[in-house]
Amino acid sequence: GAGVSQSPSNKVTEKGKDVELRCDPISGHTALYWYRQRLGQGLEFLIYFQGNSAPDKSGLPSDRFSAERTGESVSTLTIQRTQQEDSAVYLCASSGRNSPLHFGNGTRLTVT
Amino acid sequence: AQSVTQLGSHVSVSEGALVLLRCNYSSSVPPYLFWYVQYPNQGLQLLLKYTSAATLVKGINGFEAEFKKSETSFHLTKPSAHMSDAAEYFCAVSRVGTASKLTFGTGTRLQVTL
Secondary structure (H helix, E strand, O other): OOOOEEEOOEEEEOOOOOEEEEEEOOOOOOEEEEEEEOOOOOEEEEEEEEOOOOOEOOOOOOOOEEEEEOOOOOEEEEEOOOOHHHOEEEEEEEEOOOOOOEEOOOEEEEEO | OOEEEEEOOEEEEEOOOOEEEEEEEEOOOOEEEEEEEEOOOOOEEEEEEEOOOOOEEEOHHHOEEEEEHHHOEEEEEEOOOOHHHOEEEEEEEEEOOOOOOOEEOOOEEEEEEO
16 A cells, blocks of 8 residues: 655755645554654654644744644645755654554755 | 663674664653664654563564663664665654654664675
8 A cells, every 4th residue: 555655755945935845644544743854863753633633733843834734634844934954854654543653755855 | 751862873883793773761651662764765664663562572674672671771683784774773762652652862874884
């Protein structure tokens, strides 16, 4: 079956522009996560969606970051007024009940 | 709060040698512990997980890890390294009962030389 799909795989944008990153989770997975991975660093939790519950936004670094998820399907992570420090790989992961996380291949964002 | 510390950001071993990647955790409640591997330009793949059953956990590709509560450790080992093992390895911890919300370590890059 299909895994977690993220698009685009690479995104280069100018400082100050807005970007949208997309994640298609595995069908039937109720939980969806966004992580950020800066060069040479670990994974930084951003946001967590679980079914119809209110999302856990505790990891979002600033109000320039937001994410939405429609039901138990696609999620988009939006970064407004991008800054150079936003450059990173953004990883999406999904999981079903009592199952481990399955990760996508990530979107590499470069802000110039 | 929970955290993991991975000792050594880079580890280099010869092909055929023992692989030992260190992970220590901090948790106020019994943890679930995980090792993930990330190959270049790919997402993370689960290698193995500890969820309070057997303390010695066997994973894919010949890797295993042992949960040692007294040492708060969950080190990853493989008896004989292969060139294909070269990758980034991440240790992660979560609370029991919330197995999916993970806190990751900073990763260890494993290099395998001839």
